[in-house]
Amino acid sequence: MNSTVWFVDSYEEALAKNIVIVSLGLVINFINGMLVVTFFSNPMFSRDSRYILYIHLVINDMLMICLSVTIYVLTYASQLVNASLCYTLVFLGTTTFMITPLNLAGMAVERFIAICKPLHHVQICTPQRTHIFICLIWFVGAMPSLADIIILLIVQPISLFRSTVLCYTFSLFPTKHHKDRITASQVLCMSLVWIILIYTYCRVMFTAGKATSKGSANKARSTILLHGVQLLLCMLSYITPVMDMFVSPFFPVHRTKITFFNYLITNIMPRLLSPLIYGVRDQRFLKQMKEYFACKIIIVKIVPSKL
DSSP: OSSSSOOOOHHHHHHHHHHHHHHHHHHHHHHHHHHHHHHOOOOOHHTOHHHHHHHHHHHHHHHHHHHHHHHHHHHHHOOOEHHHHHHHHHHHHHHHHHHHEEEEEEHHHHHHHHOOOOTTTHHHHOHHHHHHEEEEEEEHHHHHHHHHHHHHHHHGGGGGGSSOOOOOOTOSOOHHHHHHHHHHHHHHHHHHHHHHHHHHHHHHHHHHTSOOOHHHHHHHHHHHHHHHHHHHHHHHGGGHHHHHHHGGGGGGGHHHHHHHHIIIIITTHHHHHHHHHHHHHHHHHHHEEOOOHHHHOOOOOOOOOOO
């Protein structure tokens, strides 16, 4: 009952968008699944905190892709979804979304200790402490959504969970106030991660600059640059609401196309590029992957027997 006009995709356009998103999701999870199989194929990786954090990032991104694609398809397949199912998907999706930058911060700190305090790295970055850190970031990542659910249980009747709702990113609290609060928690998380990374990278760069070995210094700088690229790729997800807010009003007819493009570039593609670049760059990981997935040609030489 206001002046807002909603533009809905045609059947062909909606079908094409869903095919693209689902196909990319399957391809990304297949590639990331190869990385997971490679990790568990060699016990050496499970004893190194660097690889433990890396494979946790890959698994978390796989979960996020599954949840994100599921919610995306639901918005087209059914206008109304059971509230309990929707809230569960949104809770898990938001949690995995928050974990990604926290995991990258942990990877940066691990590299900081390895480069700046190499004598203490083995004692500090143990597999047990790495697993504790992973549990901690899951707890921190789940806190905003968990707080929303507690508030929802207080202010809304239990019958709400048996009703049907429109399932999208902010389904838990569709009002503008709660949207702003959720966005603020994400911005706070991003700011804390950036502070950790900037301090860590500056310290590592300073240590690498004083290194007597130019090879180790260059390797350290490359590692720093790679973590920065990974973080920037994953942080693209945070600018999606800003892009929608500033770009969509100028092209209201193409609002759904802009939203689709933003979702594809800022949420889907980074989940492929970020883990893949890191996994391919690491020589030990790449060598192990080739042993399991590279095609091998067996040449059989027949030697005639001497009579």
